[in-house]
Amino acid sequence: MDAKATWHEGLSFTATADSGFQVRLGAEPEVGGANDGFRPMELMAVSLAGCTAMDVISILRKKQQQVTGFEVRVHADRAQEHPKVFTRLIIVYNVRGRGVEEAAVRRAIELSATKYCPAQAMLNKVVPTDLKYEIYEDEGEGNARLVVQKTFELP
Numbered sequence: 001m002d003a004k005a006t007w008h009e010g011l012s013f014t015a016t017a018d019s020g021f022q023v024r025l026g027a028e029p030e031v032g033g034a035n036d037g038f039r040p041m042e043l044m045a046v047s048l049a050g051c052t053a054m055d056v057i058s059i060l061r062k063k064q065q066q067v068t069g070f071e072v073r074v075h076a077d078r079a080q081e082h083p084k085v086f087t088r089l090i091i092v093y094n095v096r097g098r099g100v101e102e103a104a105v106r107r108a109i110e111l112s113a114t115k116y117c118p119a120q121a122m123l124n125k126v127v128p129t130d131l132k133y134e135i136y137e138d139e140g141e142g143n144a145r146l147v148v149q150k151t152f153e154l155p
Contacts, residue, residue: 012036041078041086043056044123048091049074051119055112056093056105067095070139086127091120093133100135102148109133109152 003033012026012034025040027033053072060067075090095105109131113120120131123129131152136144 003016010034010145018063041076041084044086044119045074045076048089048119048123051117052091052093052109052112055116056108058110060100060104061093063108065097065099065100065104067097067100068095069136069144084114089123089127089129091129093129093140094136095133096136096138096144097137100137102135105133105148106152107133110154113154114137 001018003015003038005013005015005025007013013025015023015025015128023112024037024044025043026035026037027039029035053070056072057070060070073092073094075092076086077088078084079087081120093105093109113124113131120129131154133148133150135148135153136147136148138144
């Protein structure tokens with residue numbers, strides 16, 4: 001896999017990779033940026049969210065779970081001093097559906113965390129990570145009822 005960042009001016013870049021898609025990179029005005037794109041560390045959190053989200057929804061679909069809405073949120077605490085690395089990650093899986101089985105959600109999260117998601121596998125080696133999930137019963141017409149909210153401990 002190859003990736004590159006091409007400089008425009010100041011701290012503005014366009015990043016591309018083998019897929020051919022582009023993403024704007026930028027920085028805050030306080031450090032000389034124009035506030036015109038993702039910060040590189042934001043993209044690391046987005047990469048983690050996307051990687052594990054794709055795994056979990058794929059597994060839930062294979063398990064024939066009736067998912068009507070799905071979201072993965074990543075919260076990253078960062079060090080105060082440079083290089084301002086991630087010091088703790090919290091990943092919250094929000095699953096909405098009809099009769100979604102908690103065991104299926106737990107297994108999908110476990111498989112993503114331990115087998116399939118390379119972003120999570122790399123970050124787990126250096127950053128403490130908390131996994132949480134919420135399951136909502138879709139009651140139709142935009143209404144949902146919280147059924148389960150737990151922290152997931154990897155075996």
